[in-house]
Amino acid sequence: MVAPVILSGRSLTMRFGGLVAMAEVDFDLRRGEILGIIGPNGAGKSTLLNIITGLYVPSSGEVRLEGERLNGVPPHRIVGRGIARTFQSSRLFSDLSVIDNVVIGRHSKTRSGVIDAIFRRSRADREMAASVSIAEELLKAVSRDLFEQRHRLAGELPQADRRRLEIARALASEPKVLLLDEPSSGMDDADTDALMDDIRALCAARPDLSLMIIEHDMRLVAALPHRVMVLDYGQKLADGPFEEVRLIPRVQEAYLGRKAAQNA
């Protein structure tokens, strides 16, 4: 049985002045699916993630999560509805511990505020203790090694562990959809292989979680996603299994240039 569509985009267009960064793009993401987003620099990949997460409001078109329209919903509410992301450049709090970075990721799930911290301490303390134990479980789920380092400062972690920590922090909001923006950037092949194993294990443990992964590393793109969507100059060039998509001449042209593709 085919899993239901959880997230969809229809006719998504994004203009910045005269520049069309995204033109009439449609996509569907199914429950439990890993969708790779690929394309040359400037193709519109990050723009797509920014539209889905509410950082950009599309010039036209719409995004729906489980059928509900997300256009105009502010980013923090989109997190609350079940979409979390990591960024191309690290957004970790370097001066906080690994575990505290994950606890912060739970803010969309906690209710205590400043007033509770001052006047209703026991409620705030209880909520904090629960958040810490959930954060520990998440770290274990993403990487046992990261869990062992939970009291280190995030800024002291090697690059590969920082990427894992960003994934753990994004998972702290209990998303239905996780968007990863170039998770393997700055990693060598061994670290990328380990990351792929971690993501596979995560998906096996949470079969309902749906992922969109922007990637440049073709080893990861060939091995991990069930399906890839190719963007170029803001347009969708192709959508399908990597083994099929990579043979399409216009995809090869986008990556290699027209001449090189003819000689390939």
Ligand SMILES: Nc1ncnc2c1ncn2[C@@H]1O[C@H](COP(=O)(O)OP(=O)(O)OP(=O)(O)O)[C@@H](O)[C@H]1O
């Ligand atoms: N806020 C913005 N204002 C103006 N132009 C923007 C803005 N965001 C993106 N763009 C432009 O939109 C186009 C698509 O950019 P985008 O960052 O989505 O590409 P990308 O595929 O993610 O590229 P890369 O692989 O280099 O990260 C580019 O021409 C970029 O300069």
